Amino acid sequence: MPKMEELKAKVEAGKAKLVPGLVQEALDAGNDAQSILKAMIESMGVVGDKFSSGEVFIPEMLMAAKGMAKGVEVLKPLLAGGSSTSLGTCIIGTVEGDLHDIGKNLVAMMIESAGFEVVDLGVDVPIAKFIEAIKETKNVTLVALSGLLTTTMPALKATVEAIKASGMTGFKIIVGGAPVTPEFAASIGSDAYAPDAGGAAVKAKELVS
């Protein structure tokens, strides 16, 4: 399947402009939309791993995700009924009192590239808003909480506890951010921790599969 290989290579290389055309060519060559999507998700997995290992830089990951997003645009009409993703929906946000969004945005992007629908609640998100979003959104399989300040670590803890106490189930909670450690993540009752966006995507897939 040379077309698919070319597509994957261009996604990995962050050649965003070329991706939609290659997706179309792959379709014309007889590949179905699902397998093309799967191929791009695999490529993003590679990019995520390379990012985690320090081999590629944030902009390269951004461009790769941009390319994938453009490719998905081409596929969307063919992936009828929103069955484009089998991994469910991820609710993501930076916890209350914290305005950092760069890391959270990268994680959102990588989780989306891994095959989730993503609902991004933004920054400085109060507990009630997380609870409401989980209630109102269909097929939530993952909740991702970001906290970049030592001073917002208590807010992470409070948010995780409140979500758990709400009695809602069927999803996992993943946390991350500069001051967060795996030990802290475990101590506040979350299900997982990832050190960076690439790792978050890998963990996210593990959690829901």
Added chain:
Amino acid sequence: MIIIGEKINGAIPSVARAIAEKDAGFIDNLAKTQADAGANFIDVCASVEDSLELETMKWLIDLVQEVTDTPIAIDSPHAHICVEAMKFCKKPGIINSVSGEGNKIELVFPVIADTKWECVALLCDDTGIPKTAEKRMEVFRKIMEKAKAHNIAPSRLHIDPLVEMLCTSEDGINMVVDVIKDIKAQYPAIHVTGGLSNISFNLPARRLVNQAFIVLAMNAGMDSGIIAPTNQDLMGMIYATEALLGKDDYCMEYIGAYREELFGQKK
């Protein structure tokens, strides 16, 4: 940033030797390493006595074109040599240079009028290098009048505002910065170029002065330079500065150049 690779110049002793001994391999290597390092043009300057200049030019240009497709910057103080040497070039390059001096422009502009050739123009005239920004802009104004008359678009011109040695300057590069800004304000599409050898003349650790200069000059609007592309520190500084000036989306150019080992990676 448009990089005009400066290393094939008979004023450099090792190059003078290669020319005298007809050492083709030495010239080939200079052409190839500069092209590989990202030069957009390869400057060729014979710096030999007048009677030998044209044949030396031909020899050098032929050698460069054997090893790279990178276009040539024909570098001679004699406008008629520049015009003659155009015939040796397989594709349009840059004439380096004309100025307000004598009849240089009259010789060159009509010849490049309806071509894709570009041209470096120095802001000096028969009175020498003007001391003030106003006087340099006066020279610039006259050059642009002639460019317009010959239908040469500003985007084909590289204006060299003439940077003089820092060690005897009373106000650093402030005057040149004013000139660069004024030029770019009047003609956004025009290129502003310059060499680096003058600025740091007679100072210790010249590399640092050159690097600091390129940053400040680029900030003022310089977007072309006659430099050594094999100088990785300088190239890295140029890529970094372009990113800092918002001319490099997501720093992809900077990262790409790093990936190509143009700078920053121990070989």
